[in-house]
Amino acid sequence: MSSRPARAVACVLVLMMMSLSPLIGSASAHDSILVSTDMQHVVLEPGQNINVTLAVENNGSSIETYNLSVDASSLAAYWHVLPLDETVDNVIPTHSKNTTIVVRLDEGATVADSGSFTVTITEPDNNVSTSLTVLVSVAPAYHPSLTTSQTDPVTMASGASTTLAFAAHNLGTVTDTLLLDVEVEPDLAGWWANQSNNSGTASPSMSLLMYGNSYTGFNNLGSLVESVVDADGYNGSVTALTGGGLMLSDHWQNVNTSGHQWNTTLRSQTSDYVVLQDQSQV
Structure with missing residues (x-):
C-alpha cells in the first residue's frame, strides 16, 4: 500500500480542504424563527452515525409549534438523515x-x-x-485487504514451486495504490523444540558399520564418529571392525568369505551407513 508518510499527507490535505470549505449557514431565514445546530459540518467514516442537535428559538411574540422537514435528496444513497421529531411543540417566545x-x-x-x-x-x-x-463529508480512510480461497496449509517439497491466488480489495474511502510485499517468518519455535533435549520427541536413530584397521582401533575412531552423530541430533550406534593393515581388496575378500566376521556382521545387522578405511590411504 502507499507509504505511511504519503497517506498522512493525503489525509491532512483532505481535512484541510474540508476545513476551508465555507460553512453554509441559513439558506433562508425569517426573523421570528432562529435555528442553529451544534455542528454544521458532519464528518463520518462508513458504518458510523452521529446525532446532530437542532435548536429552534422562538423570536416572535406568541407560543408557537413548528414543523420540521429535511431535504437530503442531493445526497448519495449511502447517507441517511433521520429527524426524531416532525414538530417542535409549544416554544415560548424568547x-x-x-x-x-x-x-x-x-x-x-x-x-x-x-x-x-x-x-x-x-x-x-x-x-x-x-x-x-449542514455539510456532510466522508472521512478519508485507508483499508487494504487480501483474501484467498486457500484455507489449508500448503505442503511443498524442497525445491518445488506452487502458485497461490490472492484477491486485493480497497475497503477504504479514497482511491489508493496497493503495493504487495511478502514477508516470511521462520518457525523458530518449532525449530527450537526439535533441537531441545526436553522436547519429549525421541531423536532419530542412525546405525553405522565401520570396516577399518589398527589405526581405526588405536585411535578409537568408532567412538569419535558416534559422538559426531549424536551431536547432530541423532541417536548414533557404531560397530567398528578393525584389523591390521587391511586395504580395500582385503575388506572385499573378508566380506565375501562365508563365516568371516566381516561377512556375518554385515548380514546380521541393518546399518544405515558402512564406513570403509583403506590402509593404502588412497
Missing part, C-alpha cells in the same frame, strides 16, 4: 427547544460521496420558515 437529527453513513461510501442536506423549520400559521444547510 426561548428555544432542542430536537435531534440522526445522520448515518453506510459501508461502501467514498470521499466523493460528500455533500449537504437542508433542515427547514416552518411556522404554519403565518407560513414563514427558516432553513439551515
